[in-house]
Amino acid sequence: MDAERRFWNDEMETLPSDRKRALQEARLLARLPNAWAGSSLLRREWKASGVHPADIRSLDDFIRAVPTVHKEMVRQFRDDTGDPYGGMSLLPADVPCDVHTSSGTTGAPTFLPITERDKSIFAESLARHLWAAGLRPGGVASLSLALYLRPAFALADAARRIGARVTFTDWPDLPRVVQTFRYLKPDVHAFLSPPQAIGLRAEIARLGLDPKEILGSTGGFIWAGDALTPKARRLVDEEWDSEAFELSGTGDLCFMMQECDRHDGLHMHDDLWFVEVVEPGTTIPVAEGERGEFLFTSLMDESLAFIRWRSEDIGTATTEPCACGRTSTRLHFLGRVGYRVSIRGQTVFPVEVQRILELWPEVDHGLFQIVRTGPDMEILRLRVGTREGEIADPAGLKPRLEASLEDALGIPARVDWVDAESLLALGPPHKVPRIHEAD
Numbered sequence: 001m002d003a004e005r006r007f008w009n010d011e012m013e014t015l016p017s018d019r020k021r022a023l024q025e026a027r028l029l030a031r032l033p034n035a036w037a038g039s040s041l042l043r044r045e046w047k048a049s050g051v052h053p054a055d056i057r058s059l060d061d062f063i064r065a066v067p068t069v070h071k072e073m074v075r076q077f078r079d080d081t082g083d084p085y086g087g088m089s090l091l092p093a094d095v096p097c098d099v100h101t102s103s104g105t106t107g108a109p110t111f112l113p114i115t116e117r118d119k120s121i122f123a124e125s126l127a128r129h130l131w132a133a134g135l136r137p138g139g140v141a142s143l144s145l146a147l148y149l150r151p152a153f154a155l156a157d158a159a160r161r162i163g164a165r166v167t168f169t170d171w172p173d174l175p176r177v178v179q180t181f182r183y184l185k186p187d188v189h190a191f192l193s194p195p196q197a198i199g200l201r202a203e204i205a206r207l208g209l210d211p212k213e214i215l216g217s218t219g220g221f222i223w224a225g226d227a228l229t230p231k232a233r234r235l236v237d238e239e240w241d242s243e244a245f246e247l248s249g250t251g252d253l254c255f256m257m258q259e260c261d262r263h264d265g266l267h268m269h270d271d272l273w274f275v276e277v278v279e280p281g282t283t284i285p286v287a288e289g290e291r292g293e294f295l296f297t298s299l300m301d302e303s304l305a306f307i308r309w310r311s312e313d314i315g316t317a318t319t320e321p322c323a324c325g326r327t328s329t330r331l332h333f334l335g336r337v338g339y340r341v342s343i344r345g346q347t348v349f350p351v352e353v354q355r356i357l358e359l360w361p362e363v364d365h366g367l368f369q370i371v372r373t374g375p376d377m378e379i380l381r382l383r384v385g386t387r388e389g390e391i392a393d394p395a396g397l398k399p400r401l402e403a404s405l406e407d408a409l410g411i412p413a414r415v416d417w418v419d420a421e422s423l424l425a426l427g428p429p430h431k432v433p434r435i436h437e438a439d
């Protein structure tokens with residue numbers, strides 16, 4: 001293997017647009033009969049829309065006729081039938097596979113099978129990301145994640161495929177993470193989540209260590225779990241003397257997209273996925289570069305029927321080739337459909353709030369929630385986490401924070417202090433639910 005080559009998979013990462021589309025169409029058409037035969041949920045939805053796989057002879061047919069599926073349908077199907085896979089599994093009951101669970105940031109987790117073949121396919125695509133972040137043969141990959149995540153083992157296989165050593169830690173086990181950096185000096189760390197970044201910084205300070213010395217030899221930190229904000233990038237790039245690579249996607253699908261060293265959008269894998277950007281809740285396409293909801297279709301997954309899956313993620317897409325030389329579609333992720341709120345008719349995403357809070361050292365930790373009291377509100381209400389004695393004058397800071405939010409967003413804002421630990425206790429360890437539903 002040539003450690004000097006630019007891309008892990010030169011052919012698939014630099015496909016010309018006509019070949020890309022032809023490949024997507026061929027793979028999609030080959031897949032539809034199996035998906036239809038295997039997935040009870042998909043079959044039910046297609047029948048309800050009067051669609052049969054024999055009717056779909058092109059990508060255009062697909063876009064015109066095929067209904068979408070989404071998470072709530074899967075949960076409902078599971079609750080109605082007792083099928084743990086919610087009608088989405090394509091595997092007969094006696095086929096061996098691993099069974100993961102969804103991240104469950106919103107609602108009860110669903111069950112997600114994955115076969116060895118699928119793990120291998122996703123490992124190949126994840127190796128492209130690890131390679132882009134600087135992992136090379138003979139290197140060390142530090143993986144810090146939760147085993148319930150569907151791409152967990154594929155990610156480890158990706159590092160092995162490159163010819164690297166792989167080491168594992170749990171997200172919140174910071175002393176072990178620090179030891180890993182001190183002694184194994186990994187080349188790439190995945191995934192750095194927002195709470196882990198804060199915790200790692202504090203743990204290194206507590207031990208009286210120099211962050212550049214401990215973390216600077218790691219060439220790439222793959223950031224996941226929430227949007228990479230400018231402050232988080234500065235922490236990794238400047239304070240740690242490394243480089244942050246934002247990764248996003250939908251773990252349940254093994255759909256992962258990641259920045260290259262140009263940091264201008266997240267590269268996806270056009271050979272494995274067909275992505276549409278539509279007006280939220282519809283199948284009406286938006287113009288290239290416009291904000292819309294991503295619909296994901298997995299072109300290769302033999303385990304699950306993610307066909308026109310409504311991701312509930314809002315963002316933009318560009319098919320312009322990147323300065324890095326890759327031609328793969330780049331997506332810019334803005335936030336979850338369910339995480340946007342409307343104040344006096346104006347849409348606000350949590351990441352937009354976070355960018356403002358980050359201007360204030362007292363609250364730049366990212367522990368906050370937006371309180372939602374209805375579909376459209378008069379005022380932006382925030383619950384911001386703090387610890388006893390952490391802020392010298394919380395009562396004095398509050399109006400200044402509110403004024404700063406009002407200035408930046410052009411809408412009235414109110415800040416309420418809440419205990420930081422109670423916010424962290426609300427979600428999975430890597431995420432604080434950004435919306436707090438209230439009356």
Ligand SMILES: [Zn+2]
Pocket residue numbers: 259260261262267322323324325326
């Ligand atoms: Zn690029």
